[in-house]
Amino acid sequence: MQSVTLGVMSMTTAETAPGRDVVDLLLEQHDEIKSLFGQVQQAQGPVKQELFQDLVRLLVVHESAEEAVVHPVARRKLETGEQVVGQRLEEEDRAKKELADLYDMGVDHPDFDRRLEAFQAEVVQHATKEEGDEFLRLRGTVEADTLRRMVGALEAAEAAAPTRPHPNAPESAVGNVLTGPPMALFDRVRDAVRDWRQQHPGD
Numbered sequence: 001m002q003s004v005t006l007g008v009m010s011m012t013t014a015e016t017a018p019g020r021d022v023v024d025l026l027l028e029q030h031d032e033i034k035s036l037f038g039q040v041q042q043a044q045g046p047v048k049q050e051l052f053q054d055l056v057r058l059l060v061v062h063e064s065a066e067e068a069v070v071h072p073v074a075r076r077k078l079e080t081g082e083q084v085v086g087q088r089l090e091e092e093d094r095a096k097k098e099l100a101d102l103y104d105m106g107v108d109h110p111d112f113d114r115r116l117e118a119f120q121a122e123v124v125q126h127a128t129k130e131e132g133d134e135f136l137r138l139r140g141t142v143e144a145d146t147l148r149r150m151v152g153a154l155e156a157a158e159a160a161a162p163t164r165p166h167p168n169a170p171e172s173a174v175g176n177v178l179t180g181p182p183m184a185l186f187d188r189v190r191d192a193v194r195d196w197r198q199q200h201p202g203d
């Protein structure tokens with residue numbers, strides 16, 4: 001990690017913001033996910049499709065890093081970690097299926113908004129439990145250096161899931177090409193995070 005002493009922090013500068021750890025980034029992503037749900041709900045047509053693709057991408061990046069790197073550490077290090085993580089993994093499995101169903105359904109389907117709203121409620125509840133029962137407790141249990149190094153897992157996940165061009169991506173087809181079905185993206189990002197973990201066996 002570089003030792004740059006800038007106090008300014010931004011989403012993509014985890015490497016240059018030495019104070020940030022994986023918990024900071026996970027909490028930030030939870031906020032982004034909640035914001036994107038609201039944006040998808042309010043959008044129409046191609047913009048709605050593109051925002052939904054953004055949501056798919058962020059959920060895949062976030063959950064893949066949690067599953068491959070964050071939950072295993074929590075399982076090992078936290079008291080009752082086995083139980084806490086087991087519940088979260090069940091919720092994540094259900095969420096993946098629902099995300100795939102929403103993707104197959106498409107944003108123009110008459111039931112899409114209702115299903116998205118129900119999905120949003122489940123994701124927000126899941127995130128709240130993660131924050132209270134898992135992430136914030138990690139800070140009291142896992143060394144600060146380790147939590148900072150774990151930022152690399154999120155960066156590996158981000159790098160494996162390209163973003164669509166902003167701000168004038170004209171058609172939803174662009175997003176489809178880049179993102180594709182959620183399950184295929186999950187596989188790709190999971191592989192990237194596992195590669196990262198193998199290269200950082202102590203984290």
Ligand SMILES: [Fe+2]
Nearest residue numbers: 063066092130
């Ligand atoms: Fe999660």
Ligand SMILES: [Fe+2]
Nearest residue numbers: 062066127130
């Ligand atoms: Fe999460």
